[in-house]
Structure formats: C-alpha cells, structure tokens
Amino acid sequence: MAQAHSHSHSHDHGHHDQESLKQFGFWLFMITDVILFATLFATFIVLRDNTASGPVGADLIEMNGIIISTFILLTSSFTSGLALLSMNKGDKRGLILWLAVSALLGLSFIYLEVNEFIHLVHEGAKISTSAYWSAFYTLVGTHGLHVSIGIVWMTAIIIQLAKRGITPVTKRKVNIISLYWHFLDAVWIFVFSLVYLMEVM
Amino acid sequence: MASQNQSHEETGHTHGSLKSYIIGFVLSIILTIIPLVAVLNDLFNRSTTIAVILVTAALQFLVQLIFFMHIREEDKPRYNLISLIFAVLILLTIVIGSIWIMTYNKVAI
Numbered sequence: 001m002a003q004a005h006s007h008s009h010s011h012d013h014g015h016h017d018q019e020s021l022k023q024f025g026f027w028l029f030m031i032t033d034v035i036l037f038a039t040l041f042a043t044f045i046v047l048r049d050n051t052a053s054g055p056v057g058a059d060l061i062e063m064n065g066i067i068i069s070t071f072i073l074l075t076s077s078f079t080s081g082l083a084l085l086s087m088n089k090g091d092k093r094g095l096i097l098w099l100a101v102s103a104l105l106g107l108s109f110i111y112l113e114v115n116e117f118i119h120l121v122h123e124g125a126k127i128s129t130s131a132y133w134s135a136f137y138t139l140v141g142t143h144g145l146h147v148s149i150g151i152v153w154m155t156a157i158i159i160q161l162a163k164r165g166i167t168p169v170t171k172r173k174v175n176i177i178s179l180y181w182h183f184l185d186a187v188w189i190f191v192f193s194l195v196y197l198m199e200v201m
Numbered sequence: 202m203a204s205q206n207q208s209h210e211e212t213g214h215t216h217g218s219l220k221s222y223i224i225g226f227v228l229s230i231i232l233t234i235i236p237l238v239a240v241l242n243d244l245f246n247r248s249t250t251i252a253v254i255l256v257t258a259a260l261q262f263l264v265q266l267i268f269f270m271h272i273r274e275e276d277k278p279r280y281n282l283i284s285l286i287f288a289v290l291i292l293l294t295i296v297i298g299s300i301w302i303m304t305y306n307k308v309a310i
Binding site: 024027028031034035037038039041042043045046063067070071074075077078081082084085179182183185186189190192193194197198200201 | 217218219222225226229230233236237240241243247250251254255257258261262265266269270280281284285287288289291292295296298299300303
C-alpha cells in the first residue's frame with residue numbers, strides 16, 4: 001500500500017511492467033483454454049451423428065431457456081466492461097456494484113444451465129446415453145464449470161476490493177477477471193451457434 | 202519523452218469508453234438475433250443457414266475482441282494478437298482436421 005502511494009506519481013510505469021506481464025501471463029492461459037475448447041468442439045462436431053438410436057438435442061432442447069441464458073451472459077459481459085470503466089474513473093462503489101451484477105447474472109446463467117441439464121436427464125439424455133450426449137455434456141459442462149469458477153473468483157475480488165480499495169494489484173485482478181468473463185461469453189457464442197442453433201435448425 | 206508517454210497512457214491505454222462498450226453490446230445483440238431469427242423461422246435452406254450461423258458467430262467473436270477486449274489498443278510488440286492468431290490456427294487445425302478425418306471414417310463404415 002505504502003509503495004503504491006509513494007509511487008503514485010510514476011506508478012503507472014513502475015507497476016506497469018510487472019502487472020502487465022502478469023496480465024499477459026493470464027492471456028497465455030486463455031490461449032491454452034481456447035485449444036482445450038477446440039478439442040471439445042471438434043469432439044462434439046465429429047460425434048453429433050452418433051446417437052445410438054437415442055434421443056437427440058433437437059427433440060429435447062428447449063430454445064427459450066437457451067435464448068434467455070445467451071442474453072444473460074451477453075449482458076454480464078457488458079456489465080463487467082462497465083465495472084472496468086468505473087475502475088478507470090476511480091469509482092470503487094461503481095466497480096463493486098457492476099462486478100456484483102456480473103456475478104449475479106453469471107449465477108442465473110448457471111442456474112438455468114443446471115435446470116436444463118436436469119430436464120435433459122429426466123427426458124432420458126444422460127451422459128452415458130450416447131456419444132452425442134457425452135460430447136454435449138462435456139463441452140457445455142466445461143463451459144459451465146468455467147463460469148462457476150469465474151463467479152467464485154469474482155466474489156473473492158469483490159471482497160478484496162472492499163477491503164483494500166483500488167490499488168495497482170486489485171486493478172490488475174479486475175482487468176484479468178473482466179478479460180476472462182469476455183472470453184467465456186465468446187466461447188458461449190460458439191456453444192450457442194454450433195451446438196444449439198445447428199441442432200434445432 | 203515522459204510527457205509523450207503520459208499522453209499515450211491517457212489516449213491509448215484507457216481501455217475503452219462507455220461508447221465502445223455500448224456499440225459492442227448492441228452489435229452483439231444484433232448478431233445474436235440474426236441467426237436466431239433465421240433458424241427459428243426457417244428463412245433459408247440448410248447450407249445457407251449454416252453459413253449465416255458461422256458468419257455471425259465469427260463476427261460476434263470479433264466484436265468481443267475489438268469492443269470488449271480492446272485487442273486493437275495493444276502497444277507494440279503485439280504479443281497478445283500474435284498468440285491469439287496462433288490459438289486460432291491451432292483451433293482451426295483441430296476442428297477442421299477432425300471433421301476431415303472423421304468424414305472419411307464414416308465413408309469406411
């Protein structure tokens with residue numbers, strides 16, 4: 001803290017290298033995460049006809065819920081951007097508020113997803129039903145897991161912000177979580193397009 | 202030099218404005234609605250619909266990158282952009298390669 005104050009004149013530069021290096025490290029993690037999702041997408045696309053005479057997505061997927069969760073995640077990506085803007089203005093209250101809104105939207109997305117999975121399992125589409133459903137649950141579930149981790153992480157950052165305020169360190173953390181949140185929205189666009197839209201068309 | 206750096210910090214590193222976020226949000230909504238309407242109303246034939254879905258998804262990914270992740274505002278050297286291009290290359294290789302290989306696998310059956 002003291003360091004941050006004494007550096008307040010030039011901290012943009014002194015911390016810039018350290019913090020932006022850490023931010024770049026996180027960017028590289030996301031690059032590897034892209035490759036993870038690439039393999040899961042490839043698996044799903046390749047196995048989408050292997051339904052073992054069982055149910056397929058087109059029969060069971062309820063698009064209304066999917067459309068709602070798509071717009072929820074889209075809005076939450078937007079609000080995490082607003083959090084970043086508040087931070088750049090030095091507005092701690094606004095920052096915490098928008099982060100909390102993003103986390104809550106993420107939570108409702110997960111709620112809808114869990115409900116959807118329960119509905120699918122009740123209709124007889126378990127992960128063991130066919131290669132199609134194994135690939136489906138692995139892909140969509142991995143994305144859901146990422147969002148769930150993001151919610152816990154965001155909550156931790158909110159607590160840290162409330163305690164320590166906006167410092168170069170918390171600033172970097174907010175930058176990273178917001179990047180992660182945009183990334184999850186980008187992945188969901190492809191889940192929505194390649195899994196859901198192509199399934200029901 | 203220092204003042205130049207400072208002004209660059211202010212103009213180049215603000216990481217977006219409210220305007221850019223709103224533009225990105227509106228574009229994302231439009232690009233979500235277009236394929237949705239096309240699919241739910243059966244506007245096009247099968248291959249056109251697939252093309253519409255893929256193109257709008259790719260465009261929306263670009264919107265996220267430019268308006269939300271501010272990939273254009275990166276200082277040189279642009280390591281973020283270079284590593285992203287690498288990721289896209291690997292991604293396309295995995296996805297298109299898998300589809301290609303497994304298509305012939307199906308023919309064998």
